[in-house]
Amino acid sequence: MSPMKFLAVLAGGALFGFGLALSTMVRPEVVLSFLRFQDFGLMLVMGGAVAVTLLAYLLLPRLLGQPLLGGYFHQHVAHWNRDTLQGSALFGVGWGLCGVCPGPAIAGLGTGNWTLLWALVGIALGALVQGWRAKA
Amino acid sequence: MDATLSLFPLGWQHYLLGGLFIGAGVALLYLFTGLVGGMSTVFSSTWSFVVQRPFFQQARFTDSRGWRLVYAAGLVLGALVWWLVFSDGTPLTTGVPAWMLLLGGFFVGYGARLGNGCTSGHGICGLGSLQWPSLLAVLTFMATAFITANLVAWGLA
Numbered sequence: 001m002s003p004m005k006f007l008a009v010l011a012g013g014a015l016f017g018f019g020l021a022l023s024t025m026v027r028p029e030v031v032l033s034f035l036r037f038q039d040f041g042l043m044l045v046m047g048g049a050v051a052v053t054l055l056a057y058l059l060l061p062r063l064l065g066q067p068l069l070g071g072y073f074h075q076h077v078a079h080w081n082r083d084t085l086q087g088s089a090l091f092g093v094g095w096g097l098c099g100v101c102p103g104p105a106i107a108g109l110g111t112g113n114w115t116l117l118w119a120l121v122g123i124a125l126g127a128l129v130q131g132w133r134a135k136a
Numbered sequence: 137m138d139a140t141l142s143l144f145p146l147g148w149q150h151y152l153l154g155g156l157f158i159g160a161g162v163a164l165l166y167l168f169t170g171l172v173g174g175m176s177t178v179f180s181s182t183w184s185f186v187v188q189r190p191f192f193q194q195a196r197f198t199d200s201r202g203w204r205l206v207y208a209a210g211l212v213l214g215a216l217v218w219w220l221v222f223s224d225g226t227p228l229t230t231g232v233p234a235w236m237l238l239l240g241g242f243f244v245g246y247g248a249r250l251g252n253g254c255t256s257g258h259g260i261c262g263l264g265s266l267q268w269p270s271l272l273a274v275l276t277f278m279a280t281a282f283i284t285a286n287l288v289a290w291g292l293a
Contacts, residue, residue: 088247
């Protein structure tokens, strides 16, 4: 990885993590209060993030031939099938139980919240078991 | 005014601003590298360093595991900057019991990887590229999360 790519990826992650902390999404209690219809802030977080992402994904490939550091603009194509349905349903059960999703589990460590390591370990184990059971 | 208070009892500005920062992070990654930055894949790609099974040795994991770890380190760094500069310096804590974090985390990890995306992969990147399978995924996990969170609250009450 070139130093420039390293810095760009790190900076992108840092903005993401700063946003998760500023919006208090790193607090499981805030996420759970959304899921219990007590505070609809998560909709604003999601809406703001999707709006900026939508503009970037729509405009950047049209304005630029390729990314600033070369390569090409990737597209992650999502598919709707039984795995997506079951996986998303299970994800929601876990999210509703603990109020932590993958981004905040990682970013939360930057706020000194070591208790979140339990969630981080749980997510890593879940990903391990999923890959262990899956066919390559 | 009253509606704003009841929908957002803790205020709304920090939510929207935080969301814009998250989007800016995804956009910056895309601008410089063209990469799509969901968060759950790092939990599979990092296992490829130590687990030799064919599933984890797929190119989509081994080719991306380096930048995904750097992206995750950035996440910690950004949250650390917020904590050092904008909080009162007390480490954040949570009252959610350890077993719920561990068990919930397990379902989050298993489900996000089986369904190929989480709140950022399907929610932000997927909706941001207008993919209807991601919209269905978001509606599915929101529904089961609403049910679970309310059942837990009801059970604890």
